Structure formats: structure tokens, C-alpha cells
Amino acid sequence: MPRYENEDNEPTDPGDPLLKARILPLFPLPDVILFPGQVIPLHIFEPRYRQMMRDLLDNSGEVILGTVLGEDKEQLTELAPVQPVAGLGRLQKYQALEDGRFLVMILGEKRVRIRPHIGNELYPQARIEEIDDSHGPISDQQLTWLQDSIHSIKQDVDLPEGTSALQLSDLLMMITPMSVAKRYEMYAIPTLEERIDRVLAMQPHTDEDEKLD
Numbered sequence: 764m765p766r767y768e769n770e771d772n773e774p775t776d777p778g779d780p781l782l783k784a785r786i787l788p789l790f791p792l793p794d795v796i797l798f799p800g801q802v803i804p805l806h807i808f809e810p811r812y813r814q815m816m817r818d819l820l821d822n823s824g825e826v827i828l829g830t831v832l833g834e835d836k837e838q839l840t841e842l843a844p845v846q847p848v849a850g851l852g853r854l855q856k857y858q859a860l861e862d863g864r865f866l867v868m869i870l871g872e873k874r875v876r877i878r879p880h881i882g883n884e885l886y887p888q889a890r891i892e893e894i895d896d897s898h899g900p901i902s903d904q905q906l907t908w909l910q911d912s913i914h915s916i917k918q919d920v921d922l923p924e925g926t927s928a929l930q931l932s933d934l935l936m937m938i939t940p941m942s943v944a945k946r947y948e949m950y951a952i953p954t955l956e957e958r959i960d961r962v963l964a965m966q967p968h969t970d971e972d973e974k975l976d
Contacts, residue, residue, distance in 0.1 A: 786880050788815045789827045789845065796941040796950050797828040797850025798933045807865040811885035816857070816865045818884075827889055828869060831949055832848035848951040851891065853876045870942055874950070894949040898955040901928040905959055907928040909935055912966040932959045939965055 781899045790805070790812065797803055807816050819826060852869040859865055873896065877889040892913030909931040913920055916938050922931070936949055939962060 783893070784890040786882065786888050786890055787825050787851070788819065788884070789829050789877065789879075790815065790888040791829045791831045791845045791848075791887065793831050795828065796830050796943070796947055797852050798868065798937055799850070799871045799873050800930060800933065801850075801871040801937070802855065803828065803871070804853070805865075805867045805869060807867060807963065810835075813863050813865065815886040816867065819856070820878065824835070826854065826869065827870070827891065828841050828852050829889070830873075830889075830943075832944055833945060835890065836877065845877065845879075845889075846951065847876055847878075848874055848894070849877045849908055876971050884891050894937060894953065896929060898928070898954060901956070901959065905963070906931065908963050908966070909959065913938065915966070929955055932962055935962050935966075941965065 780881060795803065807813055815826070827849050830847040831845055834907045840898065849874050850871045852871050856868040857865055874894045876892040876894060878892075880888040880890050880943075905910045906928060909923055909928065913922065913935050916935075920934070932955065936946060936958070939946075941949075949958055951963050952961065
């Protein structure tokens with residue numbers, strides 16, 4: 764199970780919302796962003812992350828995929844400086860290879876804020892803070908723009924009825940051509956409304972004046 768500790772790394776009552784902080788395994792990845800609903804395949808070969816995998820199989824299967832950008836990628840062999848907003852994922856499928864490596868599929872569940880945690884494990888860990896993704900009403904016009912923009916980039920994408928504004932905006936962010944740094948900047952925006960505005964502003968709409976009204 765995830766652990767709960769306070770700032771002094773002392774066990775606390777998990778029911779105390781002011782003190783508790785979940786401690787989860789952190790897997791830093793260069794130029795990778797885990798979006799909610801996205802499935803990412805991973806090849807686990809380093810000894811410390813093999814141990815992480817064994818621990819995931821014994822526990823909840825939750826893991827943080829942290830984004831490492833730019834020159835920070837050079838520090839992946841050490842304690843990589845990951846960005847403060849990360850993807851909380853869950854182990855969906857795995858294959859244990861005879862030599863101890865793992866092939867795994869991680870499903871993104873939500874965005875979380877993270878703080879590094881120095882524990883006793885061989886692999887990195889982080890405290891997580893849940894991000895409230897509740898939002899005000901999204902207009903039908905914005906939903907239409909999101910859907911149209913997605914189909915203008917990928918005509919064969921199937922958007923089931925009832926696909927949420929959160930899902931649409933995340934999908935559009937994932938497929939819109941941009942640098943990883945720019946994509947992460949938008950991913951980390953705290954409110955859905957602003958993320959929608961920003962990703963729509965990048966689309967080649969001909970009716971920009973109407974879009975900004």
C-alpha cells in the first residue's frame with residue numbers, strides 16, 4: 764500500500780487530511796508526459812526499477828511518471844530533477860522476462876503535484892498532492908471547436924458521444940504539433956478552462972475573432 768508520512772518522514776494518521784502525504788514510486792522519463800487515459804509502454808531494465816516493479820506487483824500498482832526536460836535529461840542516471848506536475852499511473856499489464864527485465868503498460872489516471880521524497884528504496888519516490896480537476900461549465904461552442912480541431916489533425920479519431928471536455932482537451936494537446944517543453948507547459952496549467960483556451964489558440968482557426976469573443 765502507499766505510505767503516509769509528514770514533513771519529518773514520521774508516520775502519521777492516514778485519516779488526517781492536513782498531515783497525510785502519499786508516497787509513491789517515481790519513474791522519471793525524458794520528454795514523456797503521461798496524460799489521463801493514455802497508455803504508455805515501458806521497458807524496465809535498470810536494477811533499481813526492476814525492484815520498483817516487484818514492489819508495484821506487491822502493492823497498489825500506482826506509479827508516478829515524472830517528466831524530465833531539456834538538459835535535466837543528462838541527470839537520468841542520478842536523481843533526475845522531474846517537473847512538479849506529473850502523471851499518476853497504474854500498472855495495467857506486464858510481462859516478466861527471464862533475465863529479470865519487465866515489459867509493462869502504464870495507464871494514466873490523473874495529474875498530480877509531486878515533491879521529491881528521500882526514502883530507503885533503491886528507486887526514486889515522491890509525495891503526491893491531488894489536483895482538483897473540477898471546473899465550471901464548458902460551452903457547446905468550445906466543445907465543438909475541440910472536436911473539430913482533433914478531426915482536422917487526425918480524421919480517423921473516434922470520439923464517442925459523451926467524451927468530456929477534459930478528455931477532448933488532453934487529446935488535442937497530445938496530437939497538436941509542438942515542442943515537448945510547450946506541451947508540458949500546457950499540461951501543467953492548473954485549470955481546465957485555461958488549458959482549453961491555450962490549446963484552441965494554437966489551432967489554425969480562420970474565425971479567430973469569433974473564437975476570442
